[in-house]
Amino acid sequence: MAEVFSLVTYKRYAVIFRDGDDAACFYIIKQGAVTIHRLVKALDHAESDNLGPGDLFGIEAVMASRPHFDNAIAKTDCVLVAVKQEQFKQLIQNNGATAIKIALQLSQRIRFLNELLASNTKEPEPLADPAAVDGDTLYLTGDYYYKRQMYNEASYAWRKYVQSYPDGAYAAKVKTDLSKFEDKVTIPQVDSSDDDFIRKYSKGSVICMDGEISSEIFIIQKGRVKITKIIDDKEILLSQSGAGEMFGEMALLESKPRSANVIAVDPCELMVLSKDKFESSIARQPQIVIRLTMLLSERVWYMSRQIRASAIPDLAARCCEMLAIHLEKQNAYLNTASHTFDFTPEMLAEMCLITGQEVQSAMVKLIHEDILALADNNIVVKNKFELMRCVKLYGTLHPLK
Secondary structure, three states: OOOEEEEEOOOOOOEEEEOOOOOEEEEEEEOOOEEEEEEOOOOOOOOOEEEOOEEEEEEHHHHHHHOOOEEEOOOOOEEEEEEEEHHHHHHHHHHHHHHHHHHHHHHHHHHHHHHHHHOOOOOOOOOOOOHHHHHHHHHHHHHHHHHHOOHHHHHHHHHHHHHHOOOOOOOOHHHHHHHHOOOHOOOEEEOOOOOOOOOEEEOOOOOOOOOOOOOEHHHEOOOEEEEEEOOOOOEEEEEEEEEOEEEEEEHHHHHOOOOEEEEOOOOEEEEEEHHHHHHHHHHHHHHHHHHHHHOOOHHHHHHHHHHHHHHOHHHHHHHHHHHHHHHHHHOOOHHHHHHOOOOHHHHHHHHHHHHHHHHHHHHHHHHHHOOEEEOOEEEEEEOOHHHHHHHHHHHHHHOOO
16 A cells, blocks of 8 residues: 555644645555544534544545545544545455445444434434334334325335334234225336346335335436435425435445435436445446445535534525535536526425525525525525625634634
8 A cells, every 4th residue: 555655644733634624635544543523513512533543534525525524633643544536446446345444434424414413413312223113213204204195105114114024013003004095005116127227216206215124225327316304293305316326325334224215306217236236346346436435425525514504593694505505516606607406495494404484584685685586486596606705704703613
């Protein structure tokens, strides 16, 4: 490794990088120890990680092509291996264990951020594994949809519950309730092509549910999906994903139940990889692992920014911050042209963890200031300069503690 990658040294207490610094490379600790301070704006404290030889850090920012969004300090004198994004293929190609370790590290970070988001940006208490309580999460997800007469979603969740937990605490009740609305269910057909790797889902199809036991990863070839989670008896939109993006990696990498609901927004064509197929593809098709790492890193960046934004008390400023995040995500802030998002004010409210009435009040203010507009109920940024100026001004007036 020393012959291929650069070695850098840092003295004890030296700053390796700060939140906001350009991410030129990530690091593998060869000797010594490093402390990572993960600043999350929604928390009243900084979360710290103490790392030693063999550990990696800074990879999220590098692989997402974003500035660093945490701080790294040398805890002792240390020697680090510096790896650039373009060297990642070389790093993993002959070392599948390293590739899995990196993906697992990112997956665990996303799971933590998911729970942080689900707890309304308060430090989460350790949650029981849904499988350890006979699939309560899967049952409650189905119950949420059943009460709202969303029978396709309820049917999917409850059929998976009965399939996975035939002797579960709710099995008898679920079977009875399923029979009550069986005639109202129109489950979209899932088509498998001659290639076992490809599945086609019609619009509205449920692809997977929170709490479901599964170990497949999905790569979107065509169409879009929405990823949601039931939080405090409300369905929260976590994100939308389109062609080229992946989902389902946490269930595959950590062998744990699904942590969110995924539903087809459009007719979708998905490539499906089992754990065996995924691991065997690392050496033969490293681009799949590279793409997965980049997408996981992007998700860590996005969720970290979302949690920070959700702590902004001024609602108009919070909406501006969330819209700025999406402009960054789409690299749409690089020009002065107006930009139309593919989401509505109601969806923005879900992302910002506020009510529909609160987002309407914020929208009225921003429309009055000629920053935003609506087109077919989709949000339009008319003036990117003013939007980014508002974000920067608020950040200056209310900096991270």
